[in-house]
Amino acid sequence: MTPNETRGSLARILLILGRLALAAIFIVAAYAKLRPQAAVPWSGASIKTSLSLFAMQVDSYQLLPPQLVSPVAHLLPPFELFLGLWLLSGVFLPYSALVTSLLIAAFFATQVRTYRAGLEINCGCFGPGERLGPKTLLHDGAFLALALAITIGAFLQRRKRRAESAPIAAVSTAQRAD
Amino acid sequence: MISRTNRHFIRRRAPGAQWATAVLIAFAVFAPTSSGQTTTPTSAKSSTPAHKRAAADAAPGAPVKTIGNRNAPITMEVFSDYQCPSCGSFFENTLRAMIQDYVANGKVYLVHHDFPLQMHTYSGQAARWANAAAMIGQFQDVDAALFDNQAKWPVDGDIEKYVAGAISPANFKRIQGILKGCTAAPPTSKADRTVPQVDPGCPVDQYIVQDIVLGYQVPVQATPTFIIHYKGQSYPASSGIITWPILKQFFDTLLSQ
Numbered sequence: 001m002t003p004n005e006t007r008g009s010l011a012r013i014l015l016i017l018g019r020l021a022l023a024a025i026f027i028v029a030a031y032a033k034l035r036p037q038a039a040v041p042w043s044g045a046s047i048k049t050s051l052s053l054f055a056m057q058v059d060s061y062q063l064l065p066p067q068l069v070s071p072v073a074h075l076l077p078p079f080e081l082f083l084g085l086w087l088l089s090g091v092f093l094p095y096s097a098l099v100t101s102l103l104i105a106a107f108f109a110t111q112v113r114t115y116r117a118g119l120e121i122n123c124g125c126f127g128p129g130e131r132l133g134p135k136t137l138l139h140d141g142a143f144l145a146l147a148l149a150i151t152i153g154a155f156l157q158r159r160k161r162r163a164e165s166a167p168i169a170a171v172s173t174a175q176r177a178d
Numbered sequence: 179m180i181s182r183t184n185r186h187f188i189r190r191r192a193p194g195a196q197w198a199t200a201v202l203i204a205f206a207v208f209a210p211t212s213s214g215q216t217t218t219p220t221s222a223k224s225s226t227p228a229h230k231r232a233a234a235d236a237a238p239g240a241p242v243k244t245i246g247n248r249n250a251p252i253t254m255e256v257f258s259d260y261q262c263p264s265c266g267s268f269f270e271n272t273l274r275a276m277i278q279d280y281v282a283n284g285k286v287y288l289v290h291h292d293f294p295l296q297m298h299t300y301s302g303q304a305a306r307w308a309n310a311a312a313m314i315g316q317f318q319d320v321d322a323a324l325f326d327n328q329a330k331w332p333v334d335g336d337i338e339k340y341v342a343g344a345i346s347p348a349n350f351k352r353i354q355g356i357l358k359g360c361t362a363a364p365p366t367s368k369a370d371r372t373v374p375q376v377d378p379g380c381p382v383d384q385y386i387v388q389d390i391v392l393g394y395q396v397p398v399q400a401t402p403t404f405i406i407h408y409k410g411q412s413y414p415a416s417s418g419i420i421t422w423p424i425l426k427q428f429f430d431t432l433l434s435q
Contacts, residue, residue: 120399122418
């Protein structure tokens with residue numbers, strides 16, 4: 001195996017691991033928001049209650065008007081779950097990673113703004129209980145860096161794959177012409 | 179051709195392993211979240227609301243810092259500091275509407291807990307006035323007066339003036355009588371979570387300290403912090419300002435179950 005091939009394999013493995021980590025983060029985040037927040041079994045009512053509780057956390061950021069808080073709070077956890085599964089599937093990875101990066105960037109910007117404003121609230125990132133502070137900013141910053149690295153890596157890998165397959169396609173076309 | 183096949187093989191091999199890795203990562207990420215949940219208030223420790231446990235321990239004549247019917251389906255416990263701007267805003271914009279609507283209609287029972295912060299010069303003293311008022315059944319009026327005038331009394335610490343304006347002269351005299359022996363600095367919560375000292379001559383200090391210790395157990399990390407109980411279940415503590423329409427929506431979701 002040439003050094004170039006070794007580097008390529010390593011990059012692919014890192015991309016897979018990073019993608020799985022990001023997928024896990026989003027699936028866990030969605031699960032933590034949807035699961036019953038009190039000692040009650042899973043049910044439609046328990047999910048509704050959990051989402052209403054999450055709406056209070058969204059509201060505490062004092063960013064959205066009350067009429068938008070509820071729709072955002074009810075759509076965000078299912079969307080996080082969808083993103084997590086999309087990342088896990090690896091289908092159209094550059095685009096799933098891009099959407100993930102944009103979402104985490106939006107979360108991160110909101111958290112920095114809230115922290116700078118001095119609001120002492122719960123983060124709501126992985127369900128209730130975690131206070132928004134330097135630790136939250138640190139882990140969300142790390143998630144953003146990971147998402148950006150995966151996005152860049154996925155686009156680079158796609159470009160490389162296209163570049164490699166182009167001559168083969170050209171040869172195939174030439175052979176068919178013969 | 180061979181290299182393309184290899185590449186496809188690398189991309190597609192062992193999909194089960196990828197799922198397994200994701201599950202392992204999920205567990206690793208989720209583990210700290212689970213442990214964080216145990217720190218949430220009464221939910222993890224007991225299904226009995228803290229105020230009921232506190233009330234059971236309280237001696238006769240203890241301050242009643244509650245508003246509404248104690249048999250209401252929802253109980254909301256609020257840990258508050260009279261000098262904290264967020265607490266003032268939460269009271270004016272959310273709790274006031276809640277008291278007029280859901281507390282008055284018997285849907286919510288509101289329990290106030292004092293959690294005066296050390297950094298606020300007069301919040302401990304304000305808590306003393308509120309507790310003394312609660313001892314004679316005047317908590318609601320004094321509580322509202324303290325929050326309504328939050329921008330005024332912290333300027334010079336003249337809390338007395340605003341308490342006097344909220345209740346009858348006779349009741350004000352009774353409150354003054356209760357606080358007569360309060361000469362030492364009032365108790366406040368400490369950053370290192372040590373139990374504050376009680377002024378032995380001040381009959382209300384023990385109740386403020388009781389609330390502060392209860393707050394340490396939640397743990398209250400910022401004010402206002404509130405906990406909601408419904409049908410014997412406690413929901414995790416929330417902090418910060420929540421608007422009334424959103425809080426109402428949560429109550430409606432609980433009540434519709």
